[in-house]
Amino acid sequence: MNQTNRTNLMNRMRKHHLFWPLAVLGALLLFNLIYSPDFFSVKMRGGHLYGNVIDILNFGAPLILVAIGMTLVIATKGIDLSVGSIVAIAGAMACLTISKGGDQNSLGLVLIAVGLALALSVVLGLWNGLLVSGAGIQPIIATLILMVAGRGIAQLITDGQIITLSSPKYEFIGAGSLATLPFSIFVVVAVFAIAALVTRKTALGMFIESVGCNPEASRLAGIRSKYIVIAVYMFCGLCAGIAGLLLSSNISSADGNNAGLWYELDAILAVVIGGTSLNGGRFYLTGTLVGALIIQTLSTTIYTVGIPPEVTLVVKAFVVLAVCLIQSEAFRKALAYRWKTRRYPGEKEVARHV
C-alpha cells in the first residue's frame, strides 16, 4: 500500500514538467560539489554573503529577467531577437543620464535615469509589438530590425565609448546587497512574482496561451489578441530594460556594443530548456527560471573547473544536447525499451501540463 503510494508519487513527480530541468540543474551542481567540495560554501564578507551560489544568482539575474519576458513572447508564438539591444540601450540611457548630471550620486538623478531607461525600453517593446501585431510582420524579422538598429542606438547614446560612472547609488541596483543578499536577486524575485501572479492569478496567462495556440479561434472567442501581443512585447522590453540596468550598474559602466550581446540566444535557450515550446501555447515561467539557472551554472562551472576557452563551446554543446535529450520522452523511452515504439510518430508525447 505504502509502496504503491510512493511509486505513484515518484511517477507523478517524474511527469511534472520541472522534473527533468531540475534534475539537470542538480546534476550540474553535484558535479561542482564533487569537483570542488567548497563550491557551496557561503561566507559572510563585509556585510554580505559571498560564494559561488550567490554569484550564480547575481550574474544569472539579467538572463533570468530577459528570459521571463521572452517566455511570454514565445508563448504567443513570437520571438524577440531585440532583447540584447534593449539591454544595451537601457544601460546606455541610464548611464548617460547619470553622467550628464552634476552630482552622480544624487538619489533623484538615479531615479530619473532608471525611469527614463525603463520608459525607453517599454517604448521599444511597444515598437516591436506594433510591428508584429499591428503591421502583421513576422516576429523574427520585426524584432531583427531593432536588434540591428538598437545596437547602433545604444552606441549613438554612448558615442561609441564606454561611459563609466562613479555613483554608488546606481551601483547598488546591480552590485549592492540587501539583507546580506545581492539586491539583483530581489529585483528578479519581484519581477518573477509579478509575472507569475499576473499571468496565473488573472486570466491573462490563459489568454496568452490561447492566442499563441490558435490566434484565429481566440479572436472568434472574443479575445483582443492584438492588445495581448503588444502588451507581451512591451513587458518583454521592460524585462530587458531592467536587465540592462542590472548589467550596467553591476560594472558601473555602459558598453553600447557589448552589453547583452547574444542574450537573445541564451534567453531563448533558457525558455526552451524550461519546457516552453517555440510553437507557442503553454508556457512555464518556473521552467524558464530553472533553464536560466542551468545556463548560468554551466558558465560558472566552466570558469571554476578551468576548461580552456578553446573547448568551452564543445562542452557547452554537449551539455545543451544532454539537457534536451534527457528531457525528451522519446529518448528516455529509447533508452528504456530499446526504441520499441519509435516508429509511431503519431503519438505525441504526453502533455506535460500540471
Added chain:
Amino acid sequence: MTNDRTPMLQMKGIRKSFPGVRALKGVDFRLFPGEVHALMGENGAGKSTLIKALTGVYSVDEGTVHLDGSPIRIHSPQESQAAGISTVYQEVNLCPNLTVAENIFIGREPRKLGRIRWKEMNRAASALLADRMQLHIDVTRNLESYSVAVQQLVAIARALSISAKVLILDEPTSSLDRNEVQQLFAIMRKLKNEGLAILFVTHFLDQVYEISDRITILRNGEFVGEYMAAELPRIELVSRMIGKELHAFEEKARASSDRKAASDAPWIEAAGLGRKGAIEPFDLSISEGEVVGLAGLLGSGRTEVARLLFGADKADEGKLTFAAGGDGLRSPRHAISRGIAFCSENRKTEGIIDELTVRENIVLALQASRGWFRTISRKKQDEIADEYIKALNINPPNPEHLVKNLSGGNQQKVILARWLLTQPKLLILDEPTRGIDIGAKADIQKLVLSLSEQGMSVLFISSELEEVLRVCERIAVLRDRRIVKEIAGEDMNSHNVMQAIAGG
C-alpha cells in the same frame, strides 16, 4: 454467405490506452471484400482510435491484425498506404498550403524521370473531382481558400484515387449535403462491387442503413457485437450503442402549431449587408426567441452570412442594426458584447484551442468578455466545467483533459458549452451537429428549442435539411451566395425548400 470467406482485414483483441484513458478494451473487427461495413458508436466510443491503430498512427498495446489472411504490423500511415489501406480521417487531414491538385496526388505525383509533371497532375485532379465528385473548382488554388466541405470532398477524392484493397472513411459525410452524400454513395457502391472492402463511420442512421451491409458496434471502447445491417432494427442499433433500452427515440418535431409567426420586432436586422467576393447584399432579421435556419448547397454562402452577423468578417456594404440601439459590428469581441455567439463549422482551426484543457476551453469566451482582470475563480470554473460536462455529456468527464485528446464529437460539445456559457441573445450555430452522435444530436436539437423558449434567438445552419426543418421557425434559402427566398409557417416543408435551393 460472406462469412465463409476469409476476411480482408481482421483485428482481434485490440487494446489501446492513452494516459488516463482506456480507449480500446479488446476490440474485434472483421472486414470482408466487397462489403461496406459501418462502425458505430457514441462520441468517444473509440471508432477513430480503432482506425488510427489500424493505420499505424497509434501503436496498439495488445492485439493482432491480419490483412488478407496474413498477420501484419503496421508502423506508420505510409506503411498502411503501401499495404493497400486508403484512409480518410475524421478531421480533414490535408495540407492547406498546397494546391488542391497536390493534396490529391502528393506522394503519388505523375513523374517523368523524377520530374513532377504539373500539367498532367492538374488535369488529372480536375478530371477526378469533376467526374467523381461533380466538383468544378480551380485545382491550382490552395486548399485553404476552400470551405471545409470542399476540403472534405478533396480528402475523399484523394482516398478514392489510391487504388487499394481497403478503404476507410471516418465520418466523411459530416459536412456534406444531401447531393454530395448521394454521389459518394454511388461511388462507394461501385467500388464495393469491384471487390473493395469499405469501412465507414457515420452518425447518420439513414446513411448506415442505406449503404452498409454489416455493422460493428463499439461502446466505451468495448466491442458490443457484429451484425448484418438487414437483421438489426434501428431501435436495436441505438440501444446497443448507448447501452440502454430505448423507446421512442425519434425526436419530437416542433409541432407546427408551436411556430409563432415572426411578428415580433426584430432583435437584429441586416439591411443590404454584403461583402465583395463572399456574399451578395442580403436582408435578414431575427426576433427574440426565434430560430431561423439557413439552407443551401455547399458554398452557397451560409457561412459567410453567419460570419458577417458575428463581425468575424467586415461587411463592405449595408447596415446591421440592433433593436437595443446601435449598429454595426467592429469585431467578434464587439459582437459578443452585444450578446451574439458564433459556433464555427470549422472546429479545428476556428474553434478549439487544442493545447488548453476542456475547462479552459469552456470558460474562454466568458472570461474574454469579462476581461483579463475580473477572473472567474478556479472554484467557479470547476463548477461550470462540471456542469456543462454533465449537461452535454462530454466524455471523458475530466475537465483537465486536453481538448486535443478528445474525440471529434466531444470537441464540438466543448465549443457549444463555451458559447452557451456566455448566455447569448443570439446564438449562431454553423453545423453544430457535425460529428455528433445520434443521442447527442437529439439533445442539441432539444436544447435549441428550449433555449428559444427562454427567449434566445438562434441562427441554425446545417447541411441536414430535416434537422433545419425540425428546429427552425423560418428558413432563409441561399443560392449562389445570395439569399433567394425566405420560407416560414405552413410553406415550410422539404419540397418547398428543395425547390428554392434548386432554383425552381
Added chain:
Amino acid sequence: MFDRKLLPIWVTIGLFALMFAAGSFRYTGFFSMQVVLNLLIDNAFLILTAVGMTFVIVSGGIDLSVGSVIAFTTMVSATLIQQEGWPPAVVIPLVLAIGTVFGWTMGAIIHYFKIQPFIVTLAGMFLARGLCYVINIDTITIDNAFYTKVAQTKVGLPGGSFVSINVLIALLVVAIAIYLAHYTRFGRNVYAIGGNEQSALLMGLPVGRTKIGVYALSGFCSALSGVVYTFYMLSGYGLHAVGTELDAIAGVVIGGTLLTGGVGYIAGTVFGVLIQGVIQTIISFEGTLSSWWTKIVIGLLLFLFIVLQRMLGARRSSAKT
C-alpha cells in the same frame, strides 16, 4: 498569365530594383553591371546557405548551425590542405560529406527524439564552432595552387564585367534547388510537412525521411557554402562567418518565406539576400556614416523595405476568399 501566388516574389524583386535605382541616382558609379555582379560575388556563400535554410524553414524548422558549419568547413579544408598536404580533390568531397552527415545527425535527433530544432541546431552551432577552436585557434592561410586559382579566376562577361567561380556555383545550386523544391517529390513533401506535419503524416508521406533529409541538405549547403567561403577567403578560421545564421534566416524571411513553414520560394530567398547586400552597398557608397549610424540606417532601410513589402503584398491575403 500572372500567377497570383508569385505576387510576393514580384513585390520583392520590384523593391530590390527600386532600391538599386535609388542608389544609382544618388551615387555616381553605383549604376554599373559590376556593382550588381559584386553583390553576387560577395554574397555567393550566403545565397548557398540561405537556399539550404529555405528548405529547413519551409519544413517548419530552423537551422542555427549554418555559420559554424561554414567556419568548420574552412578550418578542416585549410588544415588538411595546408598542414597535411591533402589534394583538394579529396578534401572538398570530404568536407561536403562531413557537412551532410552533421546535418543528417541533427535532423535525426530532431525527428526521433522530438526535440525542438532550435535547441538541437543551437547545440550544433556551439559544437561546430567549438571544434574549429579545438583544431586550431589561429587562422590558417591557404596558398594551394588550385584554391588560389579558383579564388582569383575572373569569369569575364560581355561589357568588361566579371564574376567569380563562386557565383557560378551558387547560381547552379539555386537552379537545382528550384527544381528540387518544385519538381520533385522530396521538395513537395517538404512543403507538405511545413503546412501541417500531422496531416502529412496521415497522408502517408515519409515525414521522418524528409525531415532528416532537409537538415542533411542544409548541412550540405552550408558545407558547400564553406567551400565557397574558403575560395573567397583563402583561409580557415574559427571566427569566420559569425552570425551568418541570422543573415541567412533574414534573407529567407525577407524573401517571403513564412517562418511557420509551408510557404516560401527559393527565388525569393536569393533576392532576400541580395536586398541585404544592396543595403550594405548603399551604405558603403554613402561612406559618411559612423559605425553606429551604419547600424541604425541598416535597420531603417530594412524596416522601410519590409513595410513596403507588407503593404504591397498585403492585397494578396485580403484577395483570398
Added chain:
Amino acid sequence: GNNNNNGGNASPSPSAEVKASESASPSASPAAADKQVVLGFAQVGAESGWRSANTKSIQESAAAAGFDLKFSDAQQKQENQIKAIRSYIQQKVDVIAFSPVVESGWDTVLKEAKDAGIPVILTDRAVDSKDTTLYKTFIGSDFVEEGRKAGQWVLDQYKDTQDDINIVELQGTTGSAPANDRKAGFADVIKANPKLKVIASQTGEFTRAKGKEVMQAFLKANKDIDVLYAHNDDMALGAIQAIEAAGLVPGKDIIIISVDAVKDGMTAASEGKINFIVECNPLLGPQLMEAVNDVLAGKEIPQRVVTKEGTFTSEQAKEALPSRQY
C-alpha cells in the same frame, strides 16, 4: 606634425597625376587636378572604446588633411570588409586603407584593387599575404610585442622570487588576433622563469562584464592569485571590481597588468589599481594621412611603420594622464 596642407602636396607631384588619371577620372580636365583626394577606409567595427578612438582619430585627421573620407564599418565581419573594399574599387577612390579583421584571406580582393591601380594601406593589423606588392605599407602595433612587454615586466618584478607566482589570465575573444598574439607573446617571455605559472586562463571577451564574472569565479576557485594579466583594460577594470568585492586590494593583493592604456585604464593605473599597462595606440590617423600623401606623391615608404607605443607603471600613468587624448 602632419597638420600641414596636404591637399596642395598631393596633386602637383607628377606621379600622382599619372595615378589619378589611371584610376579616378579618365578625362583629366584641369578641374580634376585639384580634385579632393578620396580615401576609402574600411573599419573593422566599433567593438570597443579603443576602436572608437581609432575611428575618431582617422576621421578627424582626414578632415584636417582635406581628404574626402569614405568610411565603412564592417561590424566585425571580414566579408563585410571585403564588400566595402570592392565598393571602393567600384567608386574609384584614390587610396584604400583598412584595418583587417584577420590577417588571412585578403589576396583576392587586394589583387582586384591592384588591377584597378588603387594603392592600399593597412592599419592596425597586418595581412599575411606572400605578395607584399599588394599593399604599400602597414601602420600599426605588434600584438605579440605587447604581450612580450607585459611578460617582461612580470619577469623583472619577480626575478628573485622563491615562491611560485600564480598568474591568472583574462583572454580576449577566443580566436581573435590580439588575444592569440598577446597570449603567445606573454607566455613566450615568462617561460624563462619556471616559478611563474599561469594557473587559470579564460576568455573575458574583451568586456568588463565578462571580465568581472570570470574573475569572480577565478577568485573562488583559486586560493592565492598573485598576478592578473588582462588582454585589455576593460577586462582588467571588470576584474578590479570583482577583486574589490572579494575584499582584496587590486594592485596590492593582486598585481594587475593590462594592455591598451585607454583613459579609464590609465585612471585606474594612476590610482594604483593597475600596476602596469602596455600601450596600444589607437591614434593612427595622422600617420595614416601622412602615408596617404606619400603614396600619392609616389614617395618610397617603408613596408612597415611601427607606431610609437610605450608602457606605463602606476607612477608614469599618473604623470601621463592629464595629457592623454583618449
